[in-house]
Amino acid sequence: MKRFFTLLLLILSSMAVAQELNDKTLLTIDGKDYDAGTFMRVYLKNLDIVQDESQKDIDSYLELYIDYRLKLMQAYELGLDKGEAYKKELNNYRKSLAQGYLTDTEVTDALVREAYDRKNKELNASHILVKVGAGASPQDTLTAWNKIKAIKADLDNGADFAQLARTKSEGPSAVNEGKLGWFSVFKMVYPFENAAFNTPVGKHSDVFRTDFGYHIIKVYEERPARGEVTVAHIMTFDAREAKEKTAEKRIKEVYKQLQETGKFEELAREFSDDMNSASIGGKLNRFGTGGLNAPAFEDVAFSLEEKGQFSEPIQTKFGWHIIKLLEKHPIASYEETAPSLKEKISKSPRARKITDSFNKGLRDKYGVTAIPEVLETLHNVITDSIMSNKWEYEINHPTVDKVMFTISDEEYTYEDFYKAVTQRQKKDFNNYANKEVKIKTFYNDFIDSSIAAYYDKNLEFENKDFAFIYNEYKEGLLLFDLLETKIWNKAKEDSLGQQAYYNAHKEKYQWKRRLDIIMTQNTTEEVAQQVKELLENGVDKIEIKEQFNKDGRTKVMISNGVVEESYNRLPDNFNVALGVSSIYHDKKTGFYKVIVVNEILEPTQKTLEDARGAVINDYQQQLEKDWMATLRKGRKIKLNKKVFKKVKKAIDKNA
Structure with missing residues (x-):
């Protein structure tokens, strides 16, 4: 955490600067030039976060910038950039940072907005399902299609939805007339969610397909989302093997005590059978509609109006409960909710929509498309054994050295694809209708993954913003390792230095x-x-x-x-x-x-052992002060005063 927090302070992000100054040399240290554009971005970024007013003075900030560059020069001279731990952490950060540049932000924003709008609504619906798997044969798919189309025709002619759901649906909800209850965003698979939210209240949808099969949905009601709620409960239940059923009697006795004393938390600790929550006064994690899989409990929880209000005893499939309202959580604003929605979307199947859009953009950028002749060759080379994930390619096959496609100046051969297939089939257990469908899927995915990998590898050249942020992290990480080497580790390990510092400053440690x-x-x-x-x-x-x-x-x-x-x-x-x-x-x-x-x-003098942590911290500061005093010795530092003057004018306009 300390390392992460320190790095956050060291990392700087880019800002718009006067274009004509970007590549002008502002500063030269031991023959190495530093441009004015980078200095301006650093200064303008830090202008709003520095607390020391003296650092806002551009002349004073220049001195800090020179010290920053001198520290980095020393880090490179010590070879800290060659350390395995440094390279590993930098590589991990690059992978994490690159994720934000390997996506279609426009489509992502649209999905986030769509999810937020749906999050504000709840639907009560039923559905009819005719099962057919994603890899079903054409004959089975046609049979399922004809069955669902016949059901749709009956509905269009006025047939009762509940009756058809009970007699024709192949889903588990058929016994309950297809009823799904109330739900909102992320509760159903994305195609199902889309159909539900695009179907008017009182109407049934057109036929649509998910991985489960063909569906028709009917929306009965729509209401504003109830948000989330935090409650506590006291629960009693009877074990299955219990000879005497006492749960109802016990909850009513607790309720009587609660009415008399109002001490909900104490009674929960004493009498609740829910051992997970009893020790914390019965408190449950916050939840929304469908969050507990107990509609009766949820309805009572949301019906409570005032904080501290508690319900009468109620029964659910889990047992008997008394519920106390702790806090209601209305739907937050879009700005507050967007980050968590984005995270959810990235981990859900709907993220495929973002990936497909991004891949299409890269295909257009590099001019790479699927070629029918290539597919024909693949169909001739790859045998039916791929359907059982056991295909192996011939190392000396005539096609292995042929170029399948090119990205900029990098060629991708048939052998590259064959190797990818042999690896993918080991862990791809999806159902495919036939060999042609599977090969086509693998081929298109190989193109997309190759383009994305190429773009990722060349991000520093493809995207200036990425290059700037990545370089700043690289420098921040080096500076962290330098301070750890020169200051922090020394202060921790130098027991004689700690003793000497403690002896000289005993009055501080009481x-x-x-x-x-x-x-x-x-x-x-x-x-x-x-x-x-x-x-x-x-x-x-x-x-x-x-x-x-x-x-x-x-x-x-x-x-x-x-x-x-x-x-x-x-x-x-x-x-x-x-x-x-x-x-x-x-x-x-x-x-x-x-x-x-x-x-x-009574107050006494701390021993060194008692004060060790504070002594080490203070000793670190002393070591850093002494080190900074020697930082410029032997260095040739030259400032381009004309450029610096122009920088000041440009900053005055931007500040």
Whole structure:
């Protein structure tokens, strides 16, 4: 995390600059030239984030820039760019950065907007399915098509959708008249979602196909999305083997106590059978419609209006529940939601739409297309064994050295394709209708993957923005490794230097007042009172835990140690005094705390071992200061004053 955070501060992004200054030499260090355009981009980018006003002064910033370049020169001189760890991390970053340039951003933005608009709606629909797999034979596909078309004709003539779904649908929802319940975006496969959101309320759709087969959907209702909700619950259920069914009786008894005391979290810890949530007061992860696969539970949760309001006991297929509203989460704005939607889209089948558009753009850019003559050759060379994923090519086949296509100056041979096929068939278990379809799919995918790989490999030359950002990360990573080598590691490993620094600055390292304590956290006030009495009677903490923590339920948690008086887990209004404290209620966690103060330790001098972390940090700063003082020694630094003057004028216009 430290490395990542530091690099974020070092990485700079490009900005528009005065074009005529871009390639002008601003600075020369030991014979190496640095252009004015890069300096201006760096300065203008950092102008809004620097806190030190002196760094906004362009003359002062020039000195920082020179130091930056000197550090990088030293990193290269030390060979840090040749380290295996450096090259590996840089390669990983390049792969990650390149992803943003290997996509069609226009199509991506359109899909994100589409997903957001749908996220604001929920549909209640039913469907009819006639099954046919993606790799089904033409005969099976035709049979399924004729069946779904006949169903569609009946619907168009006024037949009852529910009746046809019950008698004709081949999906699992047929027994329920095809009903799917309420759903929104990302809950169904993309073609199904498209059909649903493009079908008017009260109407049925045209026939459409998914990987499951042919469908017709009918939309019964549309409503604004309910967003998401965070609730807590108290749950009781009867085990299957239980002879006596007590869940309903127990939940009603809890409900009565809840009405009397209002202590929902405490009752959840004490009585809820949901062991995953009981220890945290019954709290569940936030969810939306369909998120729990329990419509009755969801409907009650969303019906609660005020924070803290709780329901009467309700029954679901999981058991009995009392639900308490903690927070409602309306649909956020497009700007807030877009990043998470983009992430979801990238991991969903609809991302294929983005990939196809990007691949088409690259095919047009490089002038590469599928050629019928090539497909004919492939059909003659590749045998039927490819259908069982066992095809092997002949190493000496006449076609292996022939060029299949060219991207710029790079040739791709039939052998390149044959090797790709032998590798792909080992892990491609999709169903294909016949050999011709499979070969055509492999051929087109090979073209697309080859073009994308070529474009990726040459991104630095194809895209100036990528080149600039990538180079800045490269430099930032080098600078990080330089500081680690020259400063951070030395400060950590130089024990004599640490001792000397500590001896010279002892007054900086003092203990505040400390407390030797035993802290107990209890689920209810009643438990806390009992624990308090036991502590006052000198009962050992192990005995206390054994007495209260039984049958998988934790009612008391106990920790001990020496902490500073400002320790954040002590109550805000804690009264420091020797002995057993009164009971403190922590509203953030819901626990009731009882604390034993065994000893009060007055402020004292820290030993080096106690202060080691702070000493190392301070020693690092001293080492960096000493290093910076020697950075320019022996270097020949020359500033082009005329160019710098023009830079100042250009920056004044952009700032």
